Amino acid sequence: MARVFSGARPTGRQHLGNYLGAIQNYVKLQEEHDCFYCVVDIHALTTLEETRELQGNIHEMVLDWLAAGMDPHKSTMFVQSHVPEVMELYTLLSMVTPLGWLLRVPTFKEKARQQPENVNYGLVGYPVLMASDIVLYKGEMVPVGEDQLPHLELTREIVRRFNSIFGPTFPEPKALLTETPLVLGTDRQKMSKSLNNHVELAATLEETTERVKRMITDPDRPYRNQPGHPDNCNVYTLEHYFAPDHLERVYKECTTATLGCVENKTFLAAKINGALAPFRERRRELASNNGFVREVLGDGASRASDIARETLKEVKERMNLQ
Secondary structure, eight states: OOEEEEEEOOOSSOBHHHIIIIIHHHHHHTTTSEEEEEEOHHHHTTSGGGGTTHHHHHHHHHHHHHHTTOOTTTEEEEEGGGSTHHHHHHHHHHTTSOHHHHHTOHHHHHHHHHOGGGOOHHHHTHHHHHHHHHHHTTOOEEEEOGGGHHHHHHHHHHHHHHHHHHOSOSOOOEEEEOOOOOOBOTTSSBOOTTTTOOOBTTOOHHHHHHHHHTOOOOTTOOSTTSOOOGGGOHHHHHHHHHOGGGHHHHHHHHHTTSSOHHHHHHHHHHHHHHHHHHHHHHHHHHHTSTTHHHHHHHHHHHHHHHHHHHHHHHHHHHTTOO
16 A cells, blocks of 8 residues: 655644544545554644643644544554654755755745744754655655645655665655645634634534534625525535535525524534534543553554664665764
């Protein structure tokens, strides 16, 4: 099976955007590929405020992964810093990566604008560490959306440069294009914990209902007795995922003003709660097993370390370091 690598920053409890955009794809991929899913905690250090709750965020995120169907017997799940070889490879790859390549990365420029008081070396070298994450495990495919293609191409450039200098060592990872939906939050901006506009997978029935009821729907429908425009409504968009069998009815009733936004949000909340009921029950079971997440991550780190040591040994031999 082809080896897939994907890394995710430890953001704690996951929300609908995380699930629809990544987690459900992780679950699907593990059935046909050799998947390595990494919690990239070192990457989180480039934004200092993220470190205060780092360990708790790792635990909560992995708990959500497992409850959603990511199987430690089918996938290798581990924490980035638990395999320290990645930092050594990061240093070695930095020796062949021109600074100009890193300074042109759009996300670096964006982060530098967002945190001008903390434009650190790690922020500049972020893409080299990302490349190290992938190639340390000889990753062949990386699931990405189209907006992430430039970042993966930089990894491919680093690989090509290293291979051209020291001989064929790493495979050039290919993009495994995924259709990542833009999931909007309660305020019609991209769903994000930082904006507090999200709906957590592990929320209670009441919390989910309250969040959904806060959603801004069709901005061009100010009154209940006016026809709505479902194609411009975030609630209707989410119903594509949680109530696909009801789309035709909702569309008709909305456009004829026989269904109001409040009723539709109540309907969506019930559908989300119903769809997530098995996930939430599974999560409660896993959470009651003290030490299970730690055990999963420890086993994953052990398997990842075996590969990492072999890769690093090969790299050092190529570079005449041993």
